Amino acid sequence: MVEYTQEKIAVQNLLAGMYVARLDRPWIGTPFPIQGFHIQDEEDIKTLALYCKHVYVDVVKSRVSVQRTLHALSSPSTSVHPSPTRPRVKLAADEETYTRSRGLKQELHTARRLHRDVVRTVDQLMHKVTNGKPPAIKTARRITVRMVDSIARNPDAFIWITRLRAKDEYSYSHSVRAAVWAVTFGRHLGLARDRLEHLALGVLLSEVGMTRLPERVVKKKAPLTREEHEILKKHVTYGVAMLRESRGIHLEVLEVVAHHHERHNGSGYPRGLKGNQIPLLGRIAGIADFYDALTYPRHEELALSPAEAMIKLHDLRDLDFQAELVDEFIRAIGIYPTGSLIELSTGEVGIITEQNLDRRLRPKVLLILDRDKQPLKKPRELDLFKKERDKSGRLVTIDACLPDGSYDIDLNRYRKRFLNRLLGRTHHLFQ
Numbered sequence: 001m002v003e004y005t006q007e008k009i010a011v012q013n014l015l016a017g018m019y020v021a022r023l024d025r026p027w028i029g030t031p032f033p034i035q036g037f038h039i040q041d042e043e044d045i046k047t048l049a050l051y052c053k054h055v056y057v058d059v060v061k062s063r064v065s066v067q068r069t070l071h072a073l074s075s076p077s078t079s080v081h082p083s084p085t086r087p088r089v090k091l092a093a094d095e096e097t098y099t100r101s102r103g104l105k106q107e108l109h110t111a112r113r114l115h116r117d118v119v120r121t122v123d124q125l126m127h128k129v130t131n132g133k134p135p136a137i138k139t140a141r142r143i144t145v146r147m148v149d150s151i152a153r154n155p156d157a158f159i160w161i162t163r164l165r166a167k168d169e170y171s172y173s174h175s176v177r178a179a180v181w182a183v184t185f186g187r188h189l190g191l192a193r194d195r196l197e198h199l200a201l202g203v204l205l206s207e208v209g210m211t212r213l214p215e216r217v218v219k220k221k222a223p224l225t226r227e228e229h230e231i232l233k234k235h236v237t238y239g240v241a242m243l244r245e246s247r248g249i250h251l252e253v254l255e256v257v258a259h260h261h262e263r264h265n266g267s268g269y270p271r272g273l274k275g276n277q278i279p280l281l282g283r284i285a286g287i288a289d290f291y292d293a294l295t296y297p298r299h300e301e302l303a304l305s306p307a308e309a310m311i312k313l314h315d316l317r318d319l320d321f322q323a324e325l326v327d328e329f330i331r332a333i334g335i336y337p338t339g340s341l342i343e344l345s346t347g348e349v350g351i352i353t354e355q356n357l358d359r360r361l362r363p364k365v366l367l368i369l370d371r372d373k374q375p376l377k378k379p380r381e382l383d384l385f386k387k388e389r390d391k392s393g394r395l396v397t398i399d400a401c402l403p404d405g406s407y408d409i410d411l412n413r414y415r416k417r418f419l420n421r422l423l424g425r426t427h428h429l430f431q
Contacts, residue, residue, distance in 0.1 A: 005058065005059040005060055006021050006022065006056040006057060006058055006059070007056065007057050007059060007066055008054055008055075008056055008057075009054060009055060009056075009057050009066075010053065010054045011045065011048050011049045011052055011053060011054060011055060012049070014039055014045050014048065014055070014057070015039065015064055016039050016040060016041055016042070016044075016045075016064075017038065017039065017062060017063035017064035018038070018039050018057045018062045018063075018064060018066060019036060019037070019038050019039075019057060019058040019061035019062045019063070020032070020036055020037055020038075020039060020048070020055045020056070020057060020058075021036045021055075021056050021057065021058040021061070022036075022055065022056035023051070023052050023055050023056075024052050024053055024054050024055065025051065025052060026314065027330075028310070028311050028314050030051050031047065031361060031397060032047075032048075032051075032361065033334070033359055033361045034310075034327070034330045034331055034334075034335060035330070035331030035332075035334070036058065036061070036331070037359055038061075038062075038063060043395070095189075095190035095191065095192065096190055096191070096192055096193065097190060098152050098187050098190070100153065100154050101153045101154070102153045102154045102157075103154070104154060104156050104157055104160075104353075104354050104422070105422050105423070107150060107153055107154040107156075107157035107158075108157045108160065108161070108419065108422060108423055109423060110150055110157070111150050111157040111158045111160070111161050112161055112419075112423070114143075114146055114147060114150055114158075115158065115161040115162065115176075117143055117146075118143050118147055118176055118204075119173070119176060121136075121139055121140055121143045122140070122172050122175065122176060122204055123172065124136070124139075125139070125140055125205075125208075126172055126207075126208065126211060129208055129211045129242065130211045134245065134246055135205070135208065135242070135243070135246055137243075137246045137247070137248055137249055138248065140201060140204065140205070141197070141201060141248075144197055144200045144201045144204065145197055147179070147180075147183070147200055148183055148193065148196045148197050148200055151180065151183045151184055151187060152187055152193070152196070155180075155183075155184040155187065156338045156354055156355060158180050158184075159180060159184065159337060159338045159339060160338055160339055160415070160419065161419075162176060162177045162180045163177075163337075163338075163339035163415065164412060164415055164416060164419075172207055173296075174207070174289075174292055174293070174296065175203060175204050175205075175206055175207045176204065177292045177296060178203050178206070178285070178288045178289045178291075178292045179199075179200050179203040179204045179288075181288035181291055181292055181333065182199050182200065182203045182284055182285050182288035182289075183196055183199060183200045184332055184333060185284055185287070185288060185328070185329050185332045185333065186199050186281075186284055187332075188328065188331065188332030189284075189328060189332070195252065195281065198250050198252035198253050198256065198281060199252070199256060199281045199284060199285065201250075201253050201256075202252065202253040202254070202255070202256025202257050202260075202281065202285060203256060203260070203285050203288065203289070205239065205243060205253065205256075205257055206239065206256065206257050206260050206285065206289065207235065207239070208238075208239045208242060208243065208257070209234070209235035209236060209237065209238030209239030209240070209241075209242065209257075210235045210239075212234075212235070212238040212242075213231060213232065213234065213235055213238075214231065217231050217232055218232075221298070221299070233261070233269045233270060234270075236257065236258060236260075236261055236269065236270050237270050239257050240254060240257055240258045243257060252279070252281055255279040255281055255282050256279075256281050256282055256285045258270075258282065259273065259278050259279055259281075259282025259283075259285070259286070260282055260285040260286045260289050261286065261289075262277075262278045262282060262283075262286065263286070263319075263320045263321070264278070264283075264318065264319065264320055264321050264322050265318075265319050265320060267320065268286070268320075275322070283321070283322055283325055284325065286321065287313065287321050287325060287326065287329050288329075290313070290320070290321070291309055291310075291313060291329070291333070294308075294309040294312060294313075295309050303403055303404065304403070305340070305341075305401040305402055305403045306333075306335065306336060306337050306340050306401055307335045307336065307340075307400075307401035308401070308403075310330050310333075310335050313326050313329065313330065314326060314330065334355060334363075335361070335401065336352050336361070336363060336398060336401055337352065337355075338352050338353065338354060338355060338363075339351065339352060339415060340352045340401055341401070341402040341403075341404065341406060341409065341411055342365065342398050342399075342400065342401050342402060343398070343399050343400045343402055344365070344367075344396055344397065344398060344399060345390070345394070345395075345396055345397045345398075345399050346371055346390050346396055347370075347371035347372070347373075348367050348369060348370055348371050349367070349368060349369035349373065349402070349406075349407060349409070350365040350366050350367040350368055350369075350379075350382065351365065351366045351368065351411070351414055351415065351418065352364070352365060353365065353366045353381070353418060356383075356384075356385040359385055361384075361397070361398060362384040362385040362387075363384060363385070364381065364382070364383050364384070364385075365381070365382045365383075365384060366379050366380075366381055366382075366414070366418055367379060367380045367381070367382055368409070368414055369407060369409070373407050379414070379417075379418075382396070384396060384397075384398070
């Protein structure tokens, strides 16, 4: 892996084309994309000056010669020196680089059908296990390969589909969503294809041990007692034991199932492992599983918005989760994932429809409420990447990420309408 080569540069010495990799303060609470960004113009530099005294510029990713700029600076107030090194997460030597090879509309056709097949496959697998039959690993592996193919081509499509809530919410929808987050994250990290497949299958099977627990615990709506929580924790051990008896199960798949509830500081279960004692895929799965549990909890009233969930994860850096991996997860998913409900600086409310990879805080938005929070007769699309401005000439920005149900919005209905229109069908694909 190529290490980040970063230089600490005072904000007043920044130039358009430089790539800002880190700030002198946490990204959370600033309007900047956590995954880093290229400085576009003087306006970006002026905005940075409101929050930072200096930033860390990535020499490799910058579009201008950072070293030449450093040598040219002679002012004593420059305050430039190499940044302290904190190496990125070390992965296998055969990492891959993934690009978006399909547009959102094209990939949605595939992702829609594929998501249905994934749901059906996992549901059938769990049903077999519940009735004492061995899990159909080969069938699950085949559908997993197809899911990884789709996410590798364009993650936004599968994310869109998984964020739709069905009327008869699928019992194991959590494991399907968590698998999508995990593969999207692994894709961002450059995991080799076979490891992405092991990761996806492991997360999809992560709740198989739940079939051995009492229904009174698994289906309980009220908060679990301490005793019930101890019973719930046994699903990991049960799941690993069941899968070990299955033919053709890869060791890395078992590692995901065995370690997705372990925590960086040793507070997890079942073994209380710490740091690098937890395999990489287990650490990745743990973050994806935790993030989905925050945004889609068992008790809907406790759900956090995607932005709130990212702040929670950020607070747990080097506690429950490895700091470098948390930072990369936030870069991979973004504070405002596709399908999120957001409020703009104009007061208008909309849904994130597609990410702009270079500037994740400047996505494409489908506006559904006007500034007075009244439904628009016809939803309007807005591309924030084009630096659209309001009537007073100020740049339109995202002010907040809203939880589902805000302003009495039936978010699921709007998501379905958008997808039906995008797919160009007159009949309703998503009911």
